[in-house]
Amino acid sequence: MINKHVVIPVLLSGSTDTLRFVFDTGAEVTVLDKRIAEKMRINSGHQAFMSGTNNAMVKTQVVTLNALYLKELRIPYVNAYLENLDHLGEVDGVIGVALLKLYIVKIDYHQQKLVLYRNGKTPIGNTGRTLHFQLNYTTPVVDAAISMPDGRTLPGHYHITTGGDYGILFNWPYVDSNRINSLPTINTDRVQDMVRVLYYINATIPALQLGGQTIPNVPVSYCKDINDVGVFTQIAGSIGYEIWKQFTLTINYERKELYLE
Incomplete structure (x- = not known):
């Protein structure tokens, strides 16, 4: 790591x-x-x-x-x-x-x-759960839901991004339409992207529901310049390392299966 x-x-x-x-x-x-x-x-x-x-x-x-x-x-x-x-x-x-x-x-x-x-049947144990995912172009997308401080539960489609150094990175249209920018700001980050400098706002949500698991106190980030377009539906954002590190992941790309232990 x-x-x-x-x-x-x-x-x-x-x-x-x-x-x-x-x-x-x-x-x-x-x-x-x-x-x-x-x-x-x-x-x-x-x-x-x-x-x-x-x-x-x-x-x-x-x-x-x-x-x-x-x-x-x-x-x-x-x-x-x-x-x-x-x-x-x-x-x-x-x-x-x-x-x-x-x-x-x-x-x-x-x-x-x-x-x-080798490709074929997903090798799984007895302690985890299999989730089916879709592909947004070539990136796996899984369904999840977030809990907001005001009691709302918001479902969404999220990229599986093991290389993301965050908990959840939201797409701006999802932030805007669901008033996620009402979350109290913890701090901000200035990050150099390929094209320009981006300014991220960091916050926390009470919980993420994913594959039958509830992960509490999830760090989240958003930026007005972030919007990964979905080929089939709106993408809420990406789920990154801070979530995946809590599991062992097995990804069967050919059969579109994610197994979480």
Whole structure:
């Protein structure tokens, strides 16, 4: 764990240096730090757009990695977007869907292990619960509900974002329509995004109901510039590390199943 991120050791073809990649279920593309690409002289590729906040598009270079290795696991021909990742600290890249779609992935926060199974039936125990999720483009989306201090219970659709260093990050339209900005402010954060500086307001809600579990005193954040558009419905926001760290997650991307222990 580095700064609340699940970080896994990665090797790239043509190099013996071990790199550190954040594993994020909300990452729709694989990202490689520009300085690593320059060091390895990976500079042939093409220009493409990737979305920033509020769906702002940023033009960046995309390269094809001949192979990406996780121990003995080899993932061939991975397209990687080149970006400056200084804001993530000691991290060289981000990988998400490229890994999720190939295997059933188990994240054990307590043991700090990432376990990969062949696709097929979800391997589950007897102490957890299976939730079915939808895909918003390529990001898993699960149903949950929040409790507000005024007694309201608000249902919503949330991205499963293991790489998010927050409890819940709300989308602004959901904040606006449900008066979530009426929550008492605890503090604010100034964060540099790909496109601009963002200002986050941090608060707390009494509870989150997810998969038959009630998680009390959940930290939440929102920003007027945050709005992940939903392809099928309104997305309330993203559920991040502060929630997922309390569980062991098994994600079967192929069958759209999330198992919580």
